[in-house]
Amino acid sequence: MRLSGQGICKSFGPAQVLHDISIDLYSGEVHALLGENGAGKSTLVKILAGYHQPTSGQLQLDGQPTRFATSDAGEKAGVILIHQELNLAEQLTVEENIFLGRELTRGWFLDKAAMRAETRTLLDRLQCDISPDARIRDLAVSDRQMVEIAKALSKNADILILDEPTAVLTGREVEILFGLIRRLRTQGVAILYISHKLDEIKAIADRVTVLRDGRHVATRAVADISKDDMARLMVGRDIAQMFPDRVADATTPVVLSVRDISVPGRVYNAGFDLHRGEVLGFAGIVGAGRTALMEAIIGLRVRSGGTIARNGTDISITSLSDAKKYGIAYLTKDRKGRGLLLNMDMRPNLTLLALEKFGSPLIDRKAEEAALETAIEAFDIRAANRKTRVGDFSGGNQQKLLLAKVMETDPDIVIIDEPTRGIDIGTKSQIYHFIGDLTAQGKSVILLSSEMPEMLGLSDRIAVMAAGRITGILSGDDRTEHEIMRYATGISDKNGASPL
Amino acid sequence: ADKIKIGVSIPAATHGWAGGLNWHAQEAEKDLEKAYPDLDFIIVTAKNPTEQANDLEDLVSVQNIDALVILPFESDPLTIPVQQVKEAGKFITVVDRGLSQPGIEDVYVAGNNSALGAQAGEYLKKRLDGKGKIVVLRGLPTTVDDERVEAFNASIKGSDIEVLDMKYANWNRDDGYEVMQDFLSRFPKIDAVWAQDDDIALGVIEAIKQADRTDEMFVIGGGGMKDIIKRVKDGDKLTPIDVLYPPAMIATAMGITALKFETKAAVEGRYILGATTVTPENADKFYFPDSPY
């Protein structure tokens, strides 16, 4: 046994988030950690790696009681944690981040050549082609996550803890990561793996520990437990049906019609129609330009040419508030950088986008509180305390709050970018049903997602993008993973010449 | 033909007296350039001694002046820079504050800071019959202020005049007002105020008026600002006199320097401008309503 936690308890102020949890990690084993949003997974692993101190309980390393006073002490003992929340300095480059605090030197000076070469090697191992000199703030989220992984790799972990590494990764990147994890396992590294994706746990883990409300529920061999059982242990009840039952009706009027929109360098002549009560999925490989297209539509990005019509009349949108006026709302996939004010509590975050609804000239605090009450209920947001900074929320609860924030504007058209990133399976199903309810009310949804099941399970039609173009729009029985991949990789292209 | 260039380096107009200095310098430039078409005066202003040293360098290297008229910010730091101008073969006129080493300047038009302090002290002694309680508002901690205060202290030495306290008011009206307000809260009885400078004095006067203690004391300023001269002229009991320290001395110096080039006469030596006491009787002579100071 490499590392274990014995009777770990943790409180933040009056709120106790971990109750008497014990967990053992063994060399050459992948141990999965499973639990609802806010169950305490991240908190537990932060304690194991020395980022937090337990309120009571102790850690053992190779059977010896031990204490990591700082994350540094943890790292010295070989415990490396990849944070759920990206933990990179945005203004520094990839190489600078990877070697931050332990730069390679020649004499007094930085050995930049060596660091760059090393970075290149690390990135190559991850089959990641970003430049070591790219600044983090210019990278897409998935690339940032790969940098995070590369950074951990470079530290030669004995015990590697990954907190939802795949939430922002693409299928291909997940495959690469899994290959890596398997290799590390054979090399005798102890691995603790957190994910909400039960398939992944089935595929990679040897044992699984389930937490619920900060308590240890069970530890089982993965081979002995089905996905349904895992979900049941986690949520404490059966999950009835993942996706809502919906009947597509292609005859409803078009509420949004986009023609010929381009974003220099990212999107070329994109166009589509969105019908009332429809879920229109947008699939594609990360970087295909889906986000860029949507941001251009809602006025957050300079676009060149094209027209947008709402209910048949041309409209001009040059800013997000224009879009809001026309009943269009957008949920960003970058919840920390663009979604939430991390240093504030829930209330101002919830109402920021729809402030005018809460009174003018003065903000009606009571109305805000009431809205918060409703949102907490509707989106099942679990925070230890109303006054907790949103930055201290569990990742999933941040996502739910962001969704609640966007819905405060009561939009007719919702553009949702990666809505279930980091969301547990129970809540995911809630969100899917919520989307179903929206369409039932006659609202329309544009869903940007990299998760194939939700794309297929929710969308009435699926637009596929490749290299900045919409290569096809699939409906009916064409909506299969295979077809999507054909269009996403540019093998098929209904809309003219190959983009490549 | 090329004009004869005379550089004039003075402190920037950052307080009342320096403002007057700037105004007089510019007026003199206009007048003298009209009177002597072959002369070109170049006025540069500096906010601190370092900047003034820079200005001197520029006057020599880019303007290639023939003569320099300088009112040094402070004596010590500008001694070497002026000496360098001298070494470049220029004619030097120093105004007001003497340099720390003798023999650098050709002409010295001296103001007399000690006299300003001494005259104020003498008047106080006489007016108060050698005893009373006074407060003093000082300028900025610099040599000029030091000289004035030292001479003032010396002149009241031996009398029964008690200086209740001295505070810096930075040659600034607002500071004069606030410091005086606090003196007024602190001391129930004040016979006179030596404000040393007319800007400060104006602030002091407002504070006294506000506290309704105008009958209790009087104020002595310094410099010769038109507002104060006017009060003296009008016989205001609060400001019985003012001690002149005329910023017009820069004009005098510029005029003298011009003569060096316009006449064959030997122009050199010291011109000492005393500190004149302005009283209701002679105030008319010193009242220039058009001057900004």
Added chain:
Amino acid sequence: MSAETGKRAAITIDFKAIGPFVALVVLFILGTAINEAFLSSGNLSNIFTRSSFIGIIAVGATFVITAGGIDLSVGSMAAFIAGAMIVVMNGLVQTLGTGIETVLIGIVVSILLGIGAGAVNGLVSTRGKIEAFIVTLGTMGLYRSLVTYMADGGTLSLDFAIRGTYRPVYYGDVFGIPMPVLVFLGVAIAGYVLLNMTPFGRKCFAIGSNEQVALYSAINVDRIKTLTYIIQGLCVSIATIIYVPRLGSASSSTGVLWELEAIAAVIIGGTMLKGGYGRIWGTVVGALMLTTIGNILNLTDAISNYLNGAVQGLIIIVAVFLQRGDWRRKKN
């Protein structure tokens, strides 16, 4: 570390909110100990009246800083507005006479100039995408030059004929409360309401805390930022309106270093220099603290005048240290 903060959040936040008040009370006790005259109603009234100028300007600065900006031009702007007011009113005395109209027009001019100057700072920095530090450093020089130029290097003095009419704006009082204090109170309350209770204030917090999030929350970042500079300009103009009748003059030395004092008042009050968190009451107390320190130094001759600056500096540091309440940690 964040755990620690989290844990004692309840206590710490409370203490942080009252921190500046505690520091102010300590200063008052110190003042009384040094000189009994400190607590005289005359002296207290002086302190509050004096704080008004910097205080009103600092209320505006709280908006700018909360929204992540900075304005170095306020002192020069005050001098410039004061100068322009004086020129305008002196001119009007000839035509309109010395009635209240002349003063009112002067006040309107002041407000228009304040708004205009603020708009210049705001628009140049947002549209031109130039750091506010540079823009306002530039306009600081600009406004100061303008007043020097208007005054011909000297002092602009308000016509004595009109002073009587205007005088009560500074020297008057209502129920014994000096006018400037009333105005300060009014500005502080208005500022508090605007910053804490309106959508506009909320947006200032959001922008200062994360501009991207603000942008993605349909906030017109440039507009709100520009508005904070306009509010700053308006506050400067209000401060100037009560400043002018005091001494009736403006010169190039008017308002020198007020920007530093205003920013210091804001920061002492607990607003974060990096933006995202602002506190009007803290600012008010910060302004009072700065004035009180100056007042206390004038009430004693125990300290060499040469060392005033040192004592002032040390008191500021210690006061801020005390009010942060971090020293309390050590106990546990």
Added chain:
Amino acid sequence: MSAETGKRAAITIDFKAIGPFVALVVLFILGTAINEAFLSSGNLSNIFTRSSFIGIIAVGATFVITAGGIDLSVGSMAAFIAGAMIVVMNGLVQTLGTGIETVLIGIVVSILLGIGAGAVNGLVSTRGKIEAFIVTLGTMGLYRSLVTYMADGGTLSLDFAIRGTYRPVYYGDVFGIPMPVLVFLGVAIAGYVLLNMTPFGRKCFAIGSNEQVALYSAINVDRIKTLTYIIQGLCVSIATIIYVPRLGSASSSTGVLWELEAIAAVIIGGTMLKGGYGRIWGTVVGALMLTTIGNILNLTDAISNYLNGAVQGLIIIVAVFLQRGDWRRKKN
């Protein structure tokens, strides 16, 4: 909009890097147009020599600001160190005579004081968890008071006997390059190497960019931050060492507003006021630009002296606007 940045990264960054140089060249052309004497070797040498003071201080400020701090005390610190040096050297003239030893000891004193003063700023702000703005505002008053006190309100002057020995440090040259310029160059190169080529510099960037991340990367944030203030102190002391032989004196007005000039040079050079990104060469150019603007104003008397500040302010804004290169966007 952000896409724009991403996409054109290559061009934009290049332009940003050369931006300050372009602005400087424009200034030089302006200077030459106004007066041919601008390009005379004497004048150029003056400009470079003068830039040295502020430039050396600004190199230190680049470290502080890059690591997310600010130091308002540099001007007072310079005055204080200059004063102390003068007192020490004058004292030594009696015992040691006017040889090089006296000057050397003066220099050592200066360096020790610079390091000490920087350490005070750094330690009080990091250990005391007080905003650097407040701490250095406090020490700004403190150091200035100390020099006033030492000078008894007047001016401290270096003994004329020792001036000759010390003189070459400012007035000397090597192969025609004035000593101050050589020292400036040395400091700039050392600063560049330290900031860009050593682990220390990288840590400064990291701390300014995200303190939390730095902390998690086992960086001793407090120590690095304190070190930046010490470097700042050291730079101030070096600047003072070449300043003292120039004017041979120190008083309470020495170094007033140098902090603003130094920070302005840093920001003009492209370093971000919020920290996380610093550029030594930009700072050097920023210092040169500020000096050149002052020099250009002395080249002509077409502009009223009263408006110097206005012209200076406008040139700074325009220069920064040009160098940011954002105006190029409009073309597309």
